[in-house]
Amino acid sequence: MLIVPEREIAGLITSKAAFEAVEDVFAAMSSGDAYNFPVVREAIGHKDALYGFKGGFDRAGFTLGLKAGGYWPNNLEKHGLINHQSTVFLFDPDTGKPVAMIGGNLLTALRTAAASSVSIKYLARADAKVIGMIGAGHQATFQLRAALEQRAFEKVIGWNFHPEMLPNIEKVATEAGLPFEPVDLPGMAEADVIISITSAFSPSLMADHVSDGTHIACMGTDTKGKQEVEAALVARAKVYTDEVAQSVTIGEAQHAVTQGLLAESDIAQLGEVINGTDPGRTADAELTLFDGTGVGLQDLAVAAVVVDLAVKKGIAIEVDF
Structure with missing residues (x-):
């Protein structure tokens, strides 16, 4: 399994790459080539946090996986961390074997921005x-x-x-x-x-x-x-x-x-x-x-791009899981 730490994300993904990945996901969803799984998102009753899972399968992009994470409203003030915290996990659609674990904080911001940007382009x-x-x-x-x-x-x-x-x-x-x-x-x-x-x-x-x-x-x-x-x-x-x-x-x-x-x-x-x-x-x-x-498919799409770039640049960490 490959690991791409959060600290490496900024040097790998660009807003243009995120835009293209999210645009492709929207198109695949509309044509029936990709679908999201039901979302789990709940207040956990601790630190006013919201936590959950988003996932899906994109047959066109050949990505399967989920993002786990949520929103901790007191992080910035009390811990010096951003309030949104998440991690993306990718799996092999052919075997179910875990393929990669990717830091999801910056990716969440980029894919969310890309989604609104795609809407501006078309609407x-x-x-x-x-x-x-x-x-x-x-x-x-x-x-x-x-x-x-x-x-x-x-x-x-x-x-x-x-x-x-x-x-x-x-x-x-x-x-x-x-x-x-x-x-x-x-x-x-x-x-x-x-x-x-x-x-x-x-x-x-x-x-x-x-x-x-x-x-x-x-x-x-x-x-x-x-x-x-x-x-x-x-x-x-x-x-x-x-x-x-x-x-x-x-x-x-x-x-x-x-x-x-x-x-x-x-x-x-x-x-x-x-x-x-x-x-x-x-x-x-x-x-x-x-x-x-x-939607989870957006996270998976940008995460898959990051993994490919990390492998090409020799940044991805390989572990025997």
Whole structure:
């Protein structure tokens, strides 16, 4: 079995490679060549942590495995560790033998950013100029960097429940040569693209905060009860997701569906747009929303890329397991 430690990941994977891997996974899921296993994600009753497993099998990419991990909200403050902690395990689809164990912290941030970035590529207006960020934590910086590669944005605006964290995303904007402006939530009406990446259990972005023609990527809701945007906003949009079953149970759409504002049949897979079986955005004034619940296949895809690169560079550690 091969081991690729967390400390090696940054030197192996690029945002471009993560984007391509996630884009391929979306396409494979839509065509029926890949499927995810049911998610296990629970509060463990210790340190306010959420822990669980995501996995799946991608016949097209020939990857089988799972990611184990979760969210420890006190890690940064009390232990100097990022709050998201995870590890990816890959298995041989032919034999079931364990193939690799890969540090999953940076990979999680990269694949999550890649997912929203893919949604921007296929759903945002071509002339989008202003990008709005809701959330300014560790993952928000990855989200913004990936998004800026998809459109010729001219300005970044941002809101965070704790305003003192906004310099995190302002730094990314400055590095890209773009102006940054803190705004209140109604100020998000200026944005052509909005990325929401928080761990909230009550909505901050409301329907009247968003203008027609906007594309919204909701990337923080991956657990029953979590919510970043008002259910009425989800119902107002043309909704796409990574996995419909997750969208209606643990994703942002769960609240609109529960309230009867949206039907499961109203939600499409982003892979359908990639494969050309769904037209995606059909008008500039259309409001589109991507419900990024996070699927195990994304983790497996980027992990497989990392393993291949680690072997080529002689970095992978081989153990007799």
